[in-house]
Amino acid sequence: MxxxxxxxxxxxxxxMDRLARNLDDLRSIVRKLTAKGxxxxxxxxxxxxxxxxxxxxxxxxxxxxxxxxxRTLLDRERQREGIDLAKxxxxxxxxxxxxxxxxxxxxxxxxxxxxxxxxxxxxxxVSRETVYQYLRAAx
Numbered sequence: 816m817x818x819x820x821x822x823x824x825x826x827x828x829x830x831m832d833r834l835a836r837n838l839d840d841l842r843s844i845v846r847k848l849t850a851k852g853x854x855x856x857x858x859x860x861x862x863x864x865x866x867x868x869x870x871x872x873x874x875x876x877x878x879x880x881x882x883x884x885x886r887t888l889l890d891r892e893r894q895r896e897g898i899d900l901a902k903x904x905x906x907x908x909x910x911x912x913x914x915x916x917x918x919x920x921x922x923x924x925x926x927x928x929x930x931x932x933x934x935x936x937x938x939x940x941v942s943r944e945t946v947y948q949y950l951r952a953a954x
Contacts, residue, residue: 817844822852830859832889913941914949922946923953 820826826848828834834857835841848855849866856863901907914922922935926946936943 817847820848820851820853824852825854825856827856827858829857830889830892831857831862832893913945914939919949919953922949926950 816826831841835844845855845864849864852866854863854865898907918939922939925935926932932943932946936946939946
């Protein structure tokens with residue numbers, strides 16, 4: 816594609832991670848394309864790079880690192896996709912439960928009798944949020 820595009824063309828990419836694997840590659844590819852007069856549009860991120868070298872132009876945004884947050888977003892999205900695929904294969908089951916079934920039933924019983932959630936959390940060695948999650952999941 817880099818050799819084929821011509822001045823005035825528009826490259827439309829679904830997401831930045833589909834064009835490059837890291838921020839340096841992304842910058843390099845976008846610079847090469849915009850130097851040829853090619854417009855680059857990223858649909859998901861709703862960004863367009865035209866190569867305008869104005870103060871508000873798109874090329875400086877690629878060059879000065881304002882897109883550094885993109886790298887984190889791309890990594891998180893790729894991680895989420897990998898986890899989803901692993902779950903479909905049955906290879907990912909998540910973290911081991913903090914409390915056994917017997918402990919959960921005891922926790923629910925004591926909470927329903929009015930015990931303080933913070934006290935329960937300390938006694939069972941879990942966070943208050945974990946106590947609340949078990950209580951929400953209880954029938």
